[in-house]
Amino acid sequence: MSQKSLHLRLGIVASLFALFLMFYAIPNYVFAPSNVRNIILSPKFWPYVLAGFTAFIGLALLFNAVTSATDTPFEDEETGHPEGSAPWMRLGALGAIMLLVMFGLPLLGMVWTAMLAFAACAFLFRTRHPVAAVVCAVVVPLLLYAFFAHVAGVAIPQGEFVRLP
Amino acid sequence: MSLMDSLAAGFALVGNIEAFLMLFIGLVVGVIAGAIPGLSATMAVALTLPFTFAMTPINAILLLLGVYKGGIFGGSIPAILIKTPGTPASSATILDGHPMAERGEAGRALGMALYASCTADAVSNLALILFAGWLASFALNFGPPEFFALILFSLTIIAGVSGESLLRGALSALAGLLLATIGLDLVYGTNRFTLGNPNMMGGLNFIAVLIGLFAIPEIISMAWNPVAHLGKTRALGKSRCSWADYKNSFKSIIRGSMIGVFLGSIPGIGAAPAAFLSYSEARRTSKNQANFGKGEIEGVAASESGNNGVAGATLIPLLALGVPGDVITAIIIGAFMVHGLQPGPMMFILNVDIIYGLFIGLIVSSVFLLIVGSVAIRGFRFVADVPKRILMPGVLILCIYGVFAVNNNIFDVGVMFVMGWVGYIMMRNRIPAAPFLIAFILGPLLEDNFRQAMLMSGSDPIILFRGPITWFFWFLTCLTVFAITRSTLRKRVPLS
Incomplete structure (x- = not known):
């Protein structure tokens, strides 16, 4: 595997995960008391900040994959990689x-x-x-x-x- | 309390056979674990942690510190003999240690590694004793905004443990920070990602996450390729490290120790860069420059003193500020918490006996390391010959018992297994696990101090920049981020 393809894959996963957090997981599984008016003190604030950073890193990974000129495999890629279905089994x-x-x-x-x-x-x-x-x-x-x-x-x-x- | 009173309190705590026995056992376990390829010092500390639950805090911490120091030295044994570093920090030792082993001088290389390690360890412990108290007294002035700025700066550790890619390290850290939000909210007590499960209301157990991330992936890797570990072990040879060898390398050892102390006291730098910097400095100034990389004993001395010089110094930020210097000290912070202690400036007031007891134990540990290391060098063959395909199932069973023992809860065993698969997927995708763990530990502290600061100021963020201490940490954070970005761009691999 090359860094480019790895970053592309991770970038997509991180971006989708951030969207999942922002639009599904945080609204449904993080509970804030109704009397908290200030978003900074809300229990939801920190998860939203982290979800935002995850989206940012996901996009950075995608940007890195897209702009990377080389597509060479990792130098220390596992040698003697086991073949066939036995490892999966x-x-x-x-x-x-x-x-x-x-x-x-x-x-x-x-x-x-x-x-x-x-x-x-x-x-x-x-x-x-x-x-x-x-x-x-x-x-x-x-x-x-x-x-x-x-x-x-x-x-x-x-x-x-x-x-x- | 005066210095003499503190020392007396420390002696009263560790002045018994049990404390020194724990330290000794820790060193033995550490050296053996470090010498077995595939069992790192980190894993050894993590697996030893559950055995400390029934101990007194001082014995528990001494045992873990013994494992830590033993593991760092033990890592040099496979590095020299089979060109497989037991710890990342031993990578520099391969450069000259393995060529010496190939020439039949493994015994000489291992002897020098031991003497350099013990010397550097002593220097590092001395630095800890001199500087930790001073730093802690300074940190007593910290409030939530200062701690927030400090912990934010400490998160730049992640750059140091991210390995080959800063972006993947940052992704790992974010996953750790997110996982740390599981449980009841710190201020309002409402549920966050608990899925209605009462087992998750207190957050995920730190030890289950830790062991899951660092031990289980090795076992899963063994299932993927059971023959990957097979290698060839070299004989010790007849030559031994002499007094003249030590004397000739003494300058490099002291310089390496100083480099280790300096880099170790800065959170996140770690032992590997210290070992390589020490090695390159020794090569630059040595008379035998041409022999470096071909089996020069001074090279072994320099790299080993560099990586062992870090061991005591990483405890400076841990004890004085409550901030881990590297991933192993992050685990040791967890051990402090398990035993009801909170490392940081207040510990120098509330638990000064434990602090001085640790100092005394650490001084003794350098002598013990010399004894244990000498025996380990001779007995390395037995350690290297442990069949890994029996060892790994043993590690799995140890993990199950250890994680269960934390809370007597089978749920924690399940968390460990899940985190093990998460760790394995991360390993296969070259995402480092260390940033995940450090962020998992620092995450709640960061959020807690941030929200306390906001409560203090009525949500005015200006409080985060309220005085010279916060400015200092913000400046350091900006400087570190700038340096990381610049060095990444210089490598011509943008942000990777």
Whole structure:
């Protein structure tokens, strides 16, 4: 990717986001008391200022992309870039693991969820040490549980099935 | 309270084995994290933060400062051995450190890196002790307009941490400022972008955002390309850094330390420019000018003293003004807040024992760094050989536990994951994460002081220019913006 195309893309996104903020998000999701007459003291003032600056930066990015003479790719662009759909599938799988962690934390408890997440991630990353990965998947969450629950006094979620001391 | 009273109070606070043990552990963790490519000092400080919740404030801050200082030195180990800087500040060390490693003199280069780091660290700590109190007493006269002008100036830090593009850095900062507006309004208590969710009324948790931005993207990158990290490690070799090497490089070390102190005390400059400036000054004045870039030990000394000279000095604006000098000190500000402390001039009155306790701890940290660093150099192989495809799932689990522990709230874990994907998208689009975090921290302070000033003046903006202190910061802000614009235009890449 070149700087020109990157700035073009970012400029469009920033400008659209600023418009979204100014015309939808701020009017609908920022609440100001009706008795505030002075806009400078209103809770909406600061978000509007930031939205304005975002629009300005978006336009500056677009201007930079349009006026940029060169369209050369970044020098340090990732070499050995993985080909095909496998990287995307791994990203999707990692996203799914994160989602399952969110559901698993109240249901299974943090320790068991963490064990499963550790093992799943290690195999997703194609570890060359599967035995070590499984051992770590069991030991690391238990050690962290011991520290946070018994030293730091944090109420680690225990889940609905197996409870730890 | 007299100086002796303050010192005694500081000693009373840190004069126990636990405080020094925390400092020592912090240095060990920092050096190890810095030595593992892909685990930066920033990430190490962020991941250590949740472990400090149950500690006393002084122990917690000492632990984090240990991680910070250890991480900065640790970054030089992979820079020299595998040409991969553990921290951006170690980039200059590659120039001569790696050629030395290729010649079989890695042990000598690492030894010099350690001695230069410890010397610069001591000089930097001394500067902190001398100047922070003086600056804080000056800052006691500040009201909301002065703080607004100061924080606005501090936002120019963003130019220093924006990397290759100022525009992308500014975009990142605006996203951080916008994210900081989530929660209840500071003055009227009305909802802002909370979407009716009670979890968002107190704003997004700082640690969830921080860990999400700095640790999770590395894990997602690992999913994208699990073999990207594989590299070749060099042997230490038999030669060691001698007293003569140190003596010959001493002038460059002291000069580098001074450069580090000067640049570190200015918010936003950071360690990398200090390392490169120190390196270029050493090359300009050295008798062995021709050897620079080919494995000159004085080059290693200069770059390492430059980047370590920054470490103590970045704490000057942090402690005296409550303004972060760089991204790691921004995280440390968060740690102060988690422990109920507000860095800034008032801390020199309300928590003077903690301030002097930190000073004492920092002086000791230079000696500890020498010990930990010497062992780390010998044990580097074990650190470099940690399988990253097991390490990263471990980091993920650590993040989940750590973020949950802040508020005992699963919602924060979700915020961390979302911010992780945001951070990854930013990384793929070459948008730096550091401006986002700094703006996220400074945003509420900026808005709060602005609105307080407006309330004081009946919405008259003239109050923002009410006296010499505000003029001074406005002048500095204008000067910085002018300098940034000029240097950007000189590069012939308009505003990029």
